[in-house]
Amino acid sequence: MTNDHADIRASVRKLCEGFDGAYWRALDRDRAYPSAFVDALTQSGFLAALIPEQYGGAGLPLSAAAAILEEIQHSGANGASCHAQMYVMGTLLRHGSEAQKQKYLPQIAAGKLRLQAFGVTEPASGTDTTSIRTTARRDGDHYVIDGQKIWTSRAEHSDLMLLLARTTPKEQAAKRADGLSVFLVEMRNAPGLTIRPIRTMMNHNTTEVFFENVRVPAENRIGEEGQGFRYILSGMNAERILIGAECVGDAKWFLDKASAYAKERSVFGRPIGQNQGVAFPIARAYANMRAAELMVREAAALYEVGENPGAEANMAKMLAADAAFEAANACIQTHGGFGFAEEFDIERKFRETRLYQVAPISTNLILSFLAEHTLGLPRSY
Ligand SMILES: Cc1cc2nc3c(=O)[nH]c(=O)nc-3n(C[C@H](O)[C@H](O)[C@H](O)COP(=O)(O)OP(=O)(O)OC[C@H]3O[C@@H](n4cnc5c(N)ncnc54)[C@H](O)[C@@H]3O)c2cc1C
Numbered sequence: 362m363t364n365d366h367a368d369i370r371a372s373v374r375k376l377c378e379g380f381d382g383a384y385w386r387a388l389d390r391d392r393a394y395p396s397a398f399v400d401a402l403t404q405s406g407f408l409a410a411l412i413p414e415q416y417g418g419a420g421l422p423l424s425a426a427a428a429i430l431e432e433i434q435h436s437g438a439n440g441a442s443c444h445a446q447m448y449v450m451g452t453l454l455r456h457g458s459e460a461q462k463q464k465y466l467p468q469i470a471a472g473k474l475r476l477q478a479f480g481v482t483e484p485a486s487g488t489d490t491t492s493i494r495t496t497a498r499r500d501g502d503h504y505v506i507d508g509q510k511i512w513t514s515r516a517e518h519s520d521l522m523l524l525l526a527r528t529t530p531k532e533q534a535a536k537r538a539d540g541l542s543v544f545l546v547e548m549r550n551a552p553g554l555t556i557r558p559i560r561t562m563m564n565h566n567t568t569e570v571f572f573e574n575v576r577v578p579a580e581n582r583i584g585e586e587g588q589g590f591r592y593i594l595s596g597m598n599a600e601r602i603l604i605g606a607e608c609v610g611d612a613k614w615f616l617d618k619a620s621a622y623a624k625e626r627s628v629f630g631r632p633i634g635q636n637q638g639v640a641f642p643i644a645r646a647y648a649n650m651r652a653a654e655l656m657v658r659e660a661a662a663l664y665e666v667g668e669n670p671g672a673e674a675n676m677a678k679m680l681a682a683d684a685a686f687e688a689a690n691a692c693i694q695t696h697g698g699f700g701f702a703e704e705f706d707i708e709r710k711f712r713e714t715r716l717y718q719v720a721p722i723s724t725n726l727i728l729s730f731l732a733e734h735t736l737g738l739p740r741s742y
Contacts, residue, residue: 609650686718
């Protein structure tokens with residue numbers, strides 16, 4: 362396979378060996394943040410893969426970042442604790458001023474600043490992003506932020522948040538995508554900003570964030586006022602391709618586990634994998650994983666030559682999320698009762714990989730996108 366980033370994959374695998382199932386199980390039990398794992402990834406420079414060398418990063422292509430995240434998941438780890446540190450900065454890189462890039466990117470690349478909180482979703486608007494209600498009102502050389510975000514992952518472990526807020530009321534905006542702006546919010550000790558963790562079915566360190574008269578310097582607005590929705594959208598292809606790569610990694614982990622157990626577990630005096638009822642679901646999940654992997658690679662290749670692969674990025678994310686969940690299901694079934702035992706890690710990974718049917722974009726919305734934009738069917742919402 363061309364451009365498979367074999368050296369990077371080997372280094373990531375080696376790093377992940379230091380963080381075994383017992384490490385992740387203990388964190389899962391306490392819903393604790395994997396600080397030692399994230400520190401190790403930061404020190405190795407993997408989280409700065411996509412930051413250009415002129416700003417202190419590795420300047421690697423998207424396929425390399427995808428390889429890093431895939432290997433993390435394939436090892437049984439959970440990259441969701443820090444994957445956004447890799448790509449949230451893309452909005453700053455593409456649409457920020459040179460002064461903003463000089464100020465923030467070298468520190469993000471060095472891991473001194475964590476930009477891994479992404480504040481878009483609100484209690485009343487997840488899928489319907491343009492209906493967000495958090496406002497940013499101009500007041501001299503500041504904006505004053507009021508409102509609430511929900512599902513802001515890693516907010517307690519981030520120094521900066523990329524925030525989408527409304528600067529023009531929706532009814533006064535010419536188009537529904539107008540009137541939204543993006544800000545880089547310095548979160549530490551910000552008066553009026555409150556973070557509350559949400560306990561979820563898996564260890565995800567997600568939160569709700571409340572803004573009450575939070576003052577953000579106007580110089581922290583990224584790009585033009587009112588154009589923020591477009592800036593956020595431009596980062597979504599990269600995010601979807603990278604999450605797709607993570608799902609491929611998850612699928613590979615489940616398939617390795619399922620195959621090993623199907624060979625080793627003996628029932629009625631023979632390995633369970635000898636029964637086609639056990640082998641075929643694993644084989645089918647493998648075929649679907651490979652198909653998803655090809656779509657992830659195709660989407661990354663198009664992205665790297667500067668195209669705007671909206672359809673491919675969406676399909677990559679959807680097919681890979683489906684493949685991961687199919688493999689998860691086959692894996693738990695293959696293990697019988699032991700699939701539910703904490704010490705096998707399968708139930709933990711099962712819970713973790715289920716998320717990607719819903720976030721960062723749900724399967725229905727991907728199908729809506731394909732129906733409308735690729736197949737020319739009527740818009741459904
Ligand atoms: C653990 C976790 C972490 C997250 N992290 C972040 C984060 O860091 N930052 C952030 O901004 N957001 C984050 N999210 C939010 C995530 O992106 C949203 O949950 C997701 O976009 C869906 O939005 P919603 O939950 O409001 O669902 P809703 O919009 O309420 O939709 C509910 C269901 O209805 C379906 N639906 C809605 N409209 C249609 C339609 N027109 N056609 C067909 N089906 C439809 C959806 O597909 C979905 O299945 C996270 C979510 C979770 C659970």
